[in-house]
Amino acid sequence: MLDEQGELKQELIKVYNQVNKELYNIGTRWVRVELAGRYILIVASHRRLPSGRVLNGKMPVIARMFDILLLDEFKEKFKDALTARFKFEIECILKDYDPGSELAGTLIVLRNPV
Numbered sequence: 001m002l003d004e005q006g007e008l009k010q011e012l013i014k015v016y017n018q019v020n021k022e023l024y025n026i027g028t029r030w031v032r033v034e035l036a037g038r039y040i041l042i043v044a045s046h047r048r049l050p051s052g053r054v055l056n057g058k059m060p061v062i063a064r065m066f067d068i069l070l071l072d073e074f075k076e077k078f079k080d081a082l083t084a085r086f087k088f089e090i091e092c093i094l095k096d097y098d099p100g101s102e103l104a105g106t107l108i109v110l111r112n113p114v
Contacts, residue, residue, distance in 0.1 A: 008114065009033040015085055016042060016106075019078045023070065024049060029102075038091075040108040048102055056099055063099070071095050082108070 013031045021027055029045035048056075055063035075093045082088050089111035097104040 005035055005114075009035065011085070012040065012042065012082075015081050016044065016078070019074060019081055020046075023074055023077065035114050037113045038110045040110070040114065042104075042106040042108070044104050044106070046097065046102050046104055048099060067097055067099065071097060078106075 012033050016031055017027050026047050026049065029047065031042060031044040034041040055066055075095055079090050079093050082090060088108075091109040091111050094107040094109070095104060
């Protein structure tokens, strides 16, 4: 069971990084995955996009709107990738990003336990 969970976590990290690279052309510093019944929690350290850094310094409200747009796009593509790869029935994906720490948290709520 532990080996299967470890393998699933590694595969989830691969899919997470793949979607990040497709959208942002940049990977993550590190990713951690926790599994708990119907929930998958992913915490990752990201590199801030240079354009996001500039926007944040000059126009923080627009930078936040830009972050939200990218988060929504990521959630859509990540959900599609998870459904295709693992056949998960996903109820929802919640994600947030803190530009100061460059940490992101993603919660995947499944219809059935992992």
